[in-house]
Amino acid sequence: MNNHFPIIQVIDEEGSLLTQDYNDLINKEFVRNLYEQMILVRTFDRKAISLQRQGRLGTYAPFEGQEAAQVGSASALAKNDWLFPTYRDHAASITFGHSLPHILLYWNGRVEGCIPPAGKRIFPPAVPIATHLPHATGAALAEKRRGTKNAAIVYFGDGATSEGDFHEGLNFASVFKAPVVFFNQNNQYAISLPIQKQMNSKTIAQKSVAYEIPGFRIDGNDIFAVYFYTKQALERARNGEGPTLIEAVTWRYGAHTTADDPKKYRDQEESVMKRKTIDPISRLERYMKKSGIWEESWCETVQKEASDTIENAVNEMEAFPPPDANDLFDHVFETATWTIKEQKDSYFQYLRGEHS
Template identity: 50%
Template sequence: MFNQWESEWVQYITPEGEITPTGEKVWDEKSTEEKLRFYRWMTFIRLFDRKMVVLQRQGRIGTYAPLEGQEAAQVGSALALKQEDWVFPSYRDHGVAMIVGMPLTQIILYWAGRVEGCKPPEGVRIMPPAVPIATQIPHAVGAAWGSKLRKENSVAVAYFGDGATSEGDFHEACNFAGVFQLPAILFCQNNGYAISVPFTRQSASKTVAQKASAYNFPGICVDGNDVLAVFEVMKQAVERARQGEGPTLIEAVTYRKGAHTTADDATRYRPFDEVEEWINKRDPLIRYITLLKNEGLLTEQEERDWEENAKQKIEQAVKEAEAIPPKPSTHLFAHVYAKLPPALEKQKEELLKKEGTYHA
């Protein structure tokens, strides 16, 4: 799967953990600290993701959307952004969220169904995860338009999956971004499936990236499991946007190792051989660790030390999230209507009466 695209995509690190001829200059220009930063973030995000799956299975959070396998796409793209940029994530972009400044505790609270998990700290320009498919893409383009009208230097990024490209919101956003040449990045993590529907059943286009040509702006296909290539492609797209050269559609070809969410059974629609190939031969973290070790930049002990450090931080965030007192049951009726409609007002009264706290 995806093999037909490999002659057309940007790739700097092979699945075997070797630098390609086109990637040598890019790799050599990176400092040791930059190279290790990619590794540290990918490892941290993977360990966080696995912890969240455990919490869901224990009933400590609600349904969760795992991202394991997509770490390189999220780390490479998010590290190319600046603090003034706007981020509009989907429900699988927890890695992006933590890189741009969303505290771990709040990410956990979001998946526990708490509204606190939707509000970023002051100065962190990230919207709440969008669960409806593709609705965040026009929002991002609107933010980019506002930035252009105000003559600001910020870029707006919409993160979405391949399934979102089947929605009208995607095409409307592309059309608007192209017409007004907006500083927007449309970042598609094509993991091959819109829940259970394979990409070949969603689109007759060979790639997502080629769809950009209809809207007269660049579309780039990149190996989404190659963190170095993703970073460089994203960096170039961001620079174009800042210079007033308009939007870019980036297709990061990747794969989610697990199910669509913890409420899904991916074994019912994904071929076993395909899953085995991506897990055993194309893992983004394994290929990058292989490269670092071959270059003498990472030892087994350093790897163990960083994993232990990451696990401690994650456990601390879980403790902090679970120590926050629960909201009253009436919180179910908050944050939707300025004035509750009669039916919901009646339900709220019935709840209060049941709890013995109703006052006429």
């Protein structure tokens, strides 16, 4: 079978613009905002790994390499849309307005980290793979039934497409024309499993054909392609035209989480090479240099501001009062089952030193 879904780019790897279609929109302010946001989230990601290594964060799932996919897509959302992230999508959540200290609190196992700022429709990260696709479809359908123009976006990886929930979410959304964008980040690995062993399909985008919905395979390291194709999918959703599947082809440079070592299952030289060629931030930088909107002093300020913002977020996270042990049990079900009650009693006895 041929590949029916060639990768769509708006800028090439050298940073040259391949189409004039978006000329009116790609202005200096737009480009600078995207660049600033990518620097902020990369600084966050690196700091989070460093905190984990120092024992100041529990564990962490890094996204370095996937900044364009997440920042570009979340930048296309409107204020009242819904965002359903996985454990790797904090760059999308941050871009959509989540609070930095709260995201850090999440990685310290704190329930406060699951709660977005008031008015922000951001779900807690889904750790079970693909369970949140039907949730996003449901939220989108509720918006449609209420007669609003709000849409939902749901993030998931290549591995998630092997789960039943992926197919149920897409089928239901297609049948009911739910205003939802299925945003896949194909980073080509599900922990240690490469995409070639995950599926026989040549692409993830082609899975849209089975559900009779539009599918696009875009270069996920090209922030313009990500932004404009997500924007278009969201517009279709708002206009009552139903869901879209977007496959953003990308790459994670580092480990699956801070708990694994990628050198055990792949040659990390590939990440070194990809950093030189397809890095999303360097690519936008090349575009900016070619189009005469690059200034070294501006870039230095952006980096300094990002570092200050992240340092403040870390201070805020670490100044939080210690956790309440009740939180471990009180949010599992709305009303605790007898098993949860028993576990809670037993744990509090243990904390009081009443049994080992």
